[in-house]
Amino acid sequence: MIFENTKAFAQQLDSRDSLNKYRNEFHFPKVNDKEVIYFTGNSLGLQPKRTKAYVDEIMNDWANLAVEGHFYAGKPWWDYQERFANPLSKIVGAKPSEVTVMNTLTVNLHLLMVSFYRPTKNRFKIICEKKAFPSDQYMFQSQVHFHGFKSEEAIVEVKRREGEHNIRTEDVLAKIKEVGDELALVLIGGVNYYTGQVFDMKTITAAGHEAGAYVGWDLAHAAGNVKLELHDWNVDFAAWCSYKYMNSGPGNASGCFVHEKHHTNPDLPRFAGWWGHNKERRFKMEPTFDPIQGADGWQISNLPVLSLAPYLASVEMFAEIGMDALIEKRDRITAYLEFILREIDKEVKGNFEIITPSNPSERACQLSVFLHGEGRSLFDYLMKNGVVIDWREPNVIRLAPVPLYCSFEDMYNFGQILKRGILGK
Numbered sequence: 098m099i100f101e102n103t104k105a106f107a108q109q110l111d112s113r114d115s116l117n118k119y120r121n122e123f124h125f126p127k128v129n130d131k132e133v134i135y136f137t138g139n140s141l142g143l144q145p146k147r148t149k150a151y152v153d154e155i156m157n158d159w160a161n162l163a164v165e166g167h168f169y170a171g172k173p174w175w176d177y178q179e180r181f182a183n184p185l186s187k188i189v190g191a192k193p194s195e196v197t198v199m200n201t202l203t204v205n206l207h208l209l210m211v212s213f214y215r216p217t218k219n220r221f222k223i224i225c226e227k228k229a230f231p232s233d234q235y236m237f238q239s240q241v242h243f244h245g246f247k248s249e250e251a252i253v254e255v256k257r258r259e260g261e262h263n264i265r266t267e268d269v270l271a272k273i274k275e276v277g278d279e280l281a282l283v284l285i286g287g288v289n290y291y292t293g294q295v296f297d298m299k300t301i302t303a304a305g306h307e308a309g310a311y312v313g314w315d316l317a318h319a320a321g322n323v324k325l326e327l328h329d330w331n332v333d334f335a336a337w338c339s340y341k342y343m344n345s346g347p348g349n350a351s352g353c354f355v356h357e358k359h360h361t362n363p364d365l366p367r368f369a370g371w372w373g374h375n376k377e378r379r380f381k382m383e384p385t386f387d388p389i390q391g392a393d394g395w396q397i398s399n400l401p402v403l404s405l406a407p408y409l410a411s412v413e414m415f416a417e418i419g420m421d422a423l424i425e426k427r428d429r430i431t432a433y434l435e436f437i438l439r440e441i442d443k444e445v446k447g448n449f450e451i452i453t454p455s456n457p458s459e460r461a462c463q464l465s466v467f468l469h470g471e472g473r474s475l476f477d478y479l480m481k482n483g484v485v486i487d488w489r490e491p492n493v494i495r496l497a498p499v500p501l502y503c504s505f506e507d508m509y510n511f512g513q514i515l516k517r518g519i520l521g522k
């Protein structure tokens with residue numbers, strides 16, 4: 098499609114967009130009495146209007162039923178989480194028994210590493226990406242120390258080549274080959290938080306397995322954003338947060354995937370709790386743990402239903418829309434944003450460097466832009482003028498045109514504000 102940098106063209110794209118109606122389903126913060134252009138759904142998604150009813154339902158059931166709500170609430174609390182299995186499995190390409198919700202992301206990755214990082218004297222190395230999200234880096238360090246290894250011996254980072262912003266798949270594969278028999282685990286962010294690069298999860302998973310290692314993915318920036326086929330890709334485990342693209346609210350619960358091939362493996366250790374115990378027998382208060390045969394068997398505590406309520410609202414919205422429709426719009430709106438950036442760059446004679454891959458199969462809903470010659474004052478200008486973005490040192494802005502609630506007109510308007518922010522100085 099040939100794009101145009103005009104309001105009329107952007108409005109025409111909106112009028113043809115079948116997801117445009119969902120924009121009204123979200124609360125937008127206002128700046129100068131106008132709804133903002135929201136580019137930080139990769140950090141914290143907007144609040145869907147329908148969420149409040151889900152939370153109110155729990156509050157009312159709690160007020161009216163108290164402990165009886167566990168069994169007699171409209172959506173009984175004791176198995177509330179089971180409502181996630183079908184919609185969530187579709188979002189991540191899994192079987193319903195392979196997904197669960199519990200805890201928060203880093204906690205879940207730690208718990209999954211209890212099962213899938215079982216280093217021995219000879220096979221103890223972890224491959225991850227250079228510049229992984231800091232929480233993952235701390236997690237790797239603490240895990241290898243916990244098992245008695247040194248970080249510099251056990252953690253192998255795949256680097257970007259000199260002068261390149263993204264990691265080449267061939268370099269990940271070469272590193273897997275090189276580490277070979279010493280490789281215990283590959284654990285990478287499916288979408289890099291800084292650059293927005295989408296890794297070739299299928300190919301990397303197969304290569305990790307060929308080397309005899311387990312392969313897991315941190316899907317914080319991928320869940321609800323990227324087409325995932327976790328079951329078919331034979332991924333061992335994965336976890337994601339729900340507060341970014343899945344709009345479930347600040348710091349909210351995480352989702353997990355454990356491939357069905359591991360569900361009945363008695364040799365796989367795990368940290369257990371009563372919520373992972375055989376569901377039919379849970380309240381018999383038996384002394385010996387009998388895990389549920391599925392990802393639910395990794396649950397530990399009874400679930401924070403008040404937190405799950407907004408997540409359920411969101412997951413049901415995704416089920417209504419379907420990932421395919423979302424991805425179709427995501428690609429168009431991201432391409433339009435890229436076009437707008439390039440047009441404005443020409444007009445202001447700037448030097449914007451988009452560090453996210455230009456190949457649509459290696460990116461999703463995020464463009465990270467290196468603003469050569471621009472500083473924090475431009476960021477401040479944008480924020481004051483109703484463009485919510487984030488800033489990463491040294492001078493990168495991350496823009497996520499989330500297809501559920503961003504419009505093509507937003508992209509056009511952003512370009513105009515950006516131009517004024519640069520030329521007006």
Ligand SMILES: Cc1ncc(COP(=O)(O)O)c(C=O)c1O
Nearest residue numbers: 201202203230232286290317338
């Ligand atoms: C890629 C990635 N991994 C891990 C985390 C940590 O998430 P949490 O604080 O929910 O454990 C984040 C948070 O933004 C993230 O972006």
